[in-house]
Amino acid sequence: MTYKLHKLLPAGAAVVAFATMMTNAAADQIVKIGHVGPLTGGSAHLGKDNENGARLAIEEINAKGLTINGQKVTLQLDAQDDAADPRTATQVAQKLVDDKVVAVVGHLNSGASIPASKIYSDAGIVQISPSSTNPAYTRQGFKTTYRVVATDAQQGPALADYAAKGLNVKSVAIVDDSTAYGQGLANEFEKTAKSLGLKVLSHDATNDKAVDFRAILTKIKGENPDAIMYGGMDATGGPFAKQAKQLGLRAKVLAGDGVCTESLAQLAGAAADNVVCSQAGMALEKMAGGAAFSAKYQKRFGHPIEFDAPFTYDAVYIVVDAMKRANSTDAAKILAQIPGTNYNGVIGTTAFDAKGDLQHGVISLYNYKAGKKTLLDVVKM
Incomplete structure (x- = not known):
């Protein structure tokens, strides 16, 4: 009896092993897509909005079902916080590489995207930023850097052109927050302002943690400009406009997409109505899929879109589109398909040029009326 039991055990073990093997074979392949943005600090509300857009896309794709090369695939969002800090950005970029993500959607800020981009380039992982606008991001010679928004080389000129022709501004003072984003946008604005004949009275620098701008603004008040261009984010741009x-100060406050958020009215109070700002992408209300996306987002997260969620949402779908065309979940094969992207999504049709920028960038211009962000114009570049 003991002998028979001994003889049966290997067969039983073999059955268990075979069943386990078959279960593992049938299990979905887990594929990680990274997302990075500031989830702490002054821009945390924008970072969370971006993350929500990516998360919504991944949840939808998983619910519909995804099969690549005959294997069922479950996407997993690997979400990281870079606190809008360049050094932290490189650390979390390396973590995503170590986590073996197949693509990264991020970072939010140019000052984070640029240093992190070398990490992804060295690893051969595609990086699609939903909101980094500094031209330098895609001018480093990397084959991995892409973005789904226009650049400051388009945004700065569009804002300056509107100031000169739409607002009849003759003189301007410029202030930037010393970040790659704020400084880059301010410099592009300044170049175009001068070419249009606007008198640039001064160009001052603050920092992205500042809360008191009265010294700079008092100096600017003495210069009496028609407008003040502020390069920075809404967390500082709101107090800047309020203190002005x-x-x-009689001057209009001009700003880029970092300031041009739904939260500006809370941050600036009544002073928001003195702000004219640009957004490096199509206005939500002008996107073909904007209304439907807005409703889905509101239902899932219980509050309206803050800013760039549609861009992160489409960026995830662009990665999956490349995955399908590659018929592979291999990062290198996904990357190889990205240059051929021609994806029609919420934000419109996305196709990239040789640098990784959009072939057809769009700039939207806004003001605020009784605290409500209101579309002024859409400029196709």
């Missing part, structure tokens, strides 16, 4: 109003 408190000091009695």
Whole structure:
């Protein structure tokens, strides 16, 4: 009896092993897509909005079912916080590489995207930024850097052109927050402003953690410009506009997409109505799929879109589109398909040029009326 039991055990073990093997074979392949943005600090609301857009796309794709090369695939969002800090950005970029993500959607800020981009380039992982606008991001010679928004080389000129022709501005003071984004946008604005004949009275620098701008604004008040261009994010741009109003400056405040958010009205108070800002992408209300996406986002997260969620949403779908065309979940094969992207999504048709920029960038211009962000114009570049 003991002998028979001994003889049966190997057969039983073989059955268990075979069943386990078959279960593993049938199990979905887990494929990680990274997302990085500031989830702490002054821009955390924007980072979370971006993450939500990516998460919504991944949840939808998983619910529909995804099969690549005959294997069922489950996508997993590997979400990281770079706190909008360049050094932290490189650390989390390396973590995503170590986590074996097949692509990265991020980072939000140019000052984070640029240093992190070398990490992804060295690893051969595609990086699609939904919101980094500094031209330098895609001018480093890397084959891995892409973005789904226009650049400051388009945004700065569009804002300057509107100031000169739409607002009849003759003189301007410029302030930037010393980040790659704020400084880059301010410099592009300044070049075009001068070419249009605007008088640039001054160009001052602050930092992205500043809360008190009264010294700079008092100096600018003495210069009496028609407008002040501020290069920075809404966390500092809101107080900047509010303090300008408190000091009695008559000048319009001009700003880029970092300031041009739904939260500006809370950050600037009544002074938001003195702001004219640009967004490096199509306005949500002008996107063919904008209304439907907005409703889905509101239902899933319980609040409206803040800013760039449609761009992260499409970026995830662009990665999956490349995955399908490659018929592979291998990062190198996905990367190889990205240059041939011709994807029609919420934000419109996305196709990239040789640098990784959009072939057809769009700039939207806004002001605020009674605290409500209101579309002024859409400029196709």
